[in-house]
Amino acid sequence: MSELKHSPLDAAHRDLGAKMVPFGGWDMPLSYAAGTLAEHRACRSAAVAFDVSHLGTVRVEGPGAFDALQAALTNDLRKIGPGRCQYTHLLDEADGSVLDDIIVWWRDETTFDVMPNASNTERVVAALGAGTDGVRSEDVTATRAVIAVQGPTARTLLAAVAPDAAAVGRFRVTDFDFDGTTCVAAGTGYTGEDGVELAVPVERAADVWRAVLSTGIEPAGLGARDTLRLEAGLPLHGHELGSGITTLNARLGWVVGWDKGDFRGRAALERQQAAGVAPLLCGIVTEGRRPPREGSTVLVDGHAVGTVSSGNFSPVLDQGIALAFLDPAPDPGTPVVVEVRGSALEGRVVEPPFVRSS
DSSP states (O other): OOOOEEOTTHHHHHHTTOEEEEETTEEEEEEOTTOHHHHHHHHHHSOEEEEOTTSOOEEEESTTHHHHHHHHBSSOGGGSOTTBEEEEEEEOTTTOBEEEEEEEEEEETTEEEEEOOGGGHHHHHHHTTTTOTTOEEEEOGGGEEEEEEESTTHHHHHTTTOHHHHTOOBTBEEEEEETTEEEEEEBOOSSSSOEEEEEEEGGGHHHHHHHHHHTTOEEOOHHHHHHHHHHTTOOOBTTTBBTTBBTTTTTOGGGOOTTSOOOTTHHHHHHHHHHOOOSEEEEEEESSSOOOOTTOEEEETTEEEEEEEEEEEETTTTEEEEEEEESSOOOTTOEEEEEETTEEEEEEEEOSOSSOOO
């Protein structure tokens, strides 16, 4: 096994007593002293800060950068412009599987920061115009930390130490100054709550982290980040996206720019669309506090119709929730049974999100 990478904030997490776990090739905090449930609830009611430095940053720049991204990714950058962000997918050319789901920060006319998932950075670098005239693609992950400040009071509290960052609009990106250091803020996140993600040069990462926590924002680990994204119905690569799963299977067709011309994997999506898309991603809520688990079989009228891709306990709803790929996809309200380790959980199909932001 290769050695785990460490966040620029690793020492700060250990000083706070974080429980560290391997994730995507990185050693990252799962939770702190308060625990995952408390961290989850703090994000829904107030504000927390996550270290998400394990996410990649691929800097794509040059006069050909826009065209290279248009050809490589599903969404259409013509819908936005410099200073804005966009969610998009990188597809397998052959079958349309989602190799990664990505946020693009369009920094200026010819500069883009492409944010892949932790373990997918190398494949994204390879796909984004490397070696193409007029395009430079560089993995700059090691030069910065990324701190996600999320929750209904996130902006109000963050404004005390970084007012320009706190003011960035949703799905917009801007530079801001922190004590003489230029950093980047984007109105993005992965919790279903409003918030801001801060990209900070490595040498100032610990200073910004301490400043953020000094406002009363609580630290939170990847355990809470996962339960929050599940309540929000957001896909996780390797679960709701990945090998054998296309954008259309995941009901994310809105990230496909059908009007922009050719892009990697387009032909495969068109073939799937013509043949009929199945299975489809559905939400399930179960009775009681016991959660469905990944890989559990889902039955309708006694017949297996699919499997759970992500399942957990919802701290807000106080019951089990799950995302599952089902064929045929039942209508919302349809009763289901989820088989979990030899026992049956009764539930029903719902349309995500399970919890809407406060």
